[in-house]
Amino acid sequence: MTGREPKDHPFLVEAIREVPGGVEVRLRLTEPSLRRTSALPGIANRLLEALPGITRHRCESGRPRGVIAEIADTESAHLVEHIALELLARDGFPRTMAGRTDWDFRRDGRLVYRVFLGCEKTEAASDALHEACALFARLTRERAECYSTA
Numbered sequence: 001m002t003g004r005e006p007k008d009h010p011f012l013v014e015a016i017r018e019v020p021g022g023v024e025v026r027l028r029l030t031e032p033s034l035r036r037t038s039a040l041p042g043i044a045n046r047l048l049e050a051l052p053g054i055t056r057h058r059c060e061s062g063r064p065r066g067v068i069a070e071i072a073d074t075e076s077a078h079l080v081e082h083i084a085l086e087l088l089a090r091d092g093f094p095r096t097m098a099g100r101t102d103w104d105f106r107r108d109g110r111l112v113y114r115v116f117l118g119c120e121k122t123e124a125a126s127d128a129l130h131e132a133c134a135l136f137a138r139l140t141r142e143r144a145e146c147y148s149t150a
């Protein structure tokens with residue numbers, strides 16, 4: 001583990017390694033109820049408020065729908081991938097940079113995801129991924145605050 005995430009973050013970055021064409025990050029989801037973004041009503045709208053450039057993303061998930069619909073119902077690690085790519089684009093990296101989210105729970109363990117970012121600058125990719133995890137955590141807390149009736 002990299003140790004940069006607070007204990008209350010839904011994702012922990014377990015490993016970052018350079019691979020041909022970019023960086024692969026191993027993420028562990030610590031809160032199983034957040035596995036899919038469909039468990040987070042309104043997350044797409046909250047994300048668009050924070051990062052409107054996400055609307056310019058393309059997603060090759062194999063389903064014929066736009067990125068907003070994809071964000072509203074996908075694996076949460078996939079959303080973190082898109083957030084990291086957008087943060088890199090905001091920092092001047094090409095918007096054409098590719099990303100991919102895969103998982104093999106038999107190989108890596110339950111709720112462990114591998115996120116590839118097509119950024120060959122490991123430090124920049126690492127920073128973007130950690131920031132993406134932090135933003136995802138904030139978005140999930142905002143949802144909790146929205147539904148709190150205290």
